[in-house]
Amino acid sequence: MGKETVRWGVLATGGIASVFTADLMRMPDAEVVAVASRSTAAARAFADRFGIPRAYGSWAELAADQDVDVVYVAGPHSSHRAAAGLCLEAGRAVLCEKAFTLNSREAEELVAVARRQERFLMEAMWMYCNPVIRRLGETIRSGAIGDVRTVHADFGLAGPFAPEHRLRDPALGGGALLDLGVYPVSFAQLILGEPDRVQADALLSPEGVDLNTGMLLGWESGATALLSCSITADTPITASVTGTAGRIELGRGFFYPDRFVLHRDGREPEEVVGGNGNRNSLQYEAAEVMRCLRAGETESPLVPLNGTLAVMRTLDAVRERIGVRYPVDGES
Structure with a gap:
């Protein structure tokens, strides 16, 4: 073209x-x-x-x-x-x-x-295409914080959402996980790849979708990710990546940042800024x-299809652990 x-x-x-x-x-x-x-x-x-x-x-x-x-x-x-x-x-x-x-x-x-x-x-x-997130990935790959050991990320909205809302409808993929949890999971997998182990717990609605979900992902490297999502609580919506030699912190709205802070052992914190001035773009x-x-x-090297498939497998594993099923799941 x-x-x-x-x-x-x-x-x-x-x-x-x-x-x-x-x-x-x-x-x-x-x-x-x-x-x-x-x-x-x-x-x-x-x-x-x-x-x-x-x-x-x-x-x-x-x-x-x-x-x-x-x-x-x-x-x-x-x-x-x-x-x-x-x-x-x-x-x-x-x-x-x-x-x-x-x-x-x-x-x-x-x-x-x-x-x-x-x-x-x-x-x-869109998080994967954000220039600050791309810079974050480059910083981690450069070894600036050493070997990654932990990832933390959350995304929650206070609600409340009425029972007839799409977020409460299993047929529409309702619940916190697919709407909000996809961001923390995608963030962790951008950094560490597909996890080897998935644990999760959740509060479910009467309709059978997750209202509040916590996830613990583990990798053979010893790295872990502690992630959460909610449609009942306004969480900080922040993220951090900690390695053996430092850490990176992302403020509220971690998935569309205009900056991050790099903390390294023995050095002053460094603020890394980027983007076109419009965080929501x-x-x-x-x-x-x-x-x-x-x-x-x-396909895009920034958002590869194999990465998308890996995230979907993790979301499936989380739903299996917390007991959330959608009508379409029964068609397999």
Whole structure:
């Protein structure tokens, strides 16, 4: 793909779709040419809001649009397998929101479709594309804090969420884990890879989804990660990585940082700052997608598909430990 402008389609019209579309509109090399929803009225309202030329009342119409280079799939977790699969089969590249799917089986199916079709597919794990997180990874790999021994990370919202809310609905992948816990797990696995051992405990809702979950991951190296997520408590939403020669601390909103603090034995703390001045920007992941498409790459080295699959396996293992099952799990 050699052309300068990348043409985007947006599938779904909720809050994250609005944020992403607004960020795309600020990028001179991106153009949003179509939007789709299950409702024509919703698609048209979204298109009118952002000045998008085409609005579709079905996913299939968007998937078939030959003028779309890449589709951003922004619906609930429960729709990702079907929506992203439809677009990939139709020849579209796909950026799919996280959690990538409801379980690792669905994730493996999507990756298999992308590889068979030789189409680009990436999980929208914007944290991995953040320049400060990338710098953090480089700092750790350089040996600046020695061998990593512990990772701590949490993400919790106070709620409360009513029983009818999507976060309480098992059919929609409800619970803290897939919405919020995916960030601490992805952070730990970015640094240490897939864990060798998974332990977890949780408070479950009457509907059977997790309200508050604690995870302890272990690696053969001796490293451990203590992670938590909640939809009943406003946690600090911070993270730290400690090694044998120092540690790195990330403040509130650890998954979209504009800085971190490096503490090393015998030295003054060092603040490392980066980014474009907008912590909330989703442009980093959009820029990575467009770079890959122009380079003819079918997956991103920043958000590799094998890494996404590994995170989904860990999330499955956590759900198995805490007793959370979704209706789709019974189809395997």
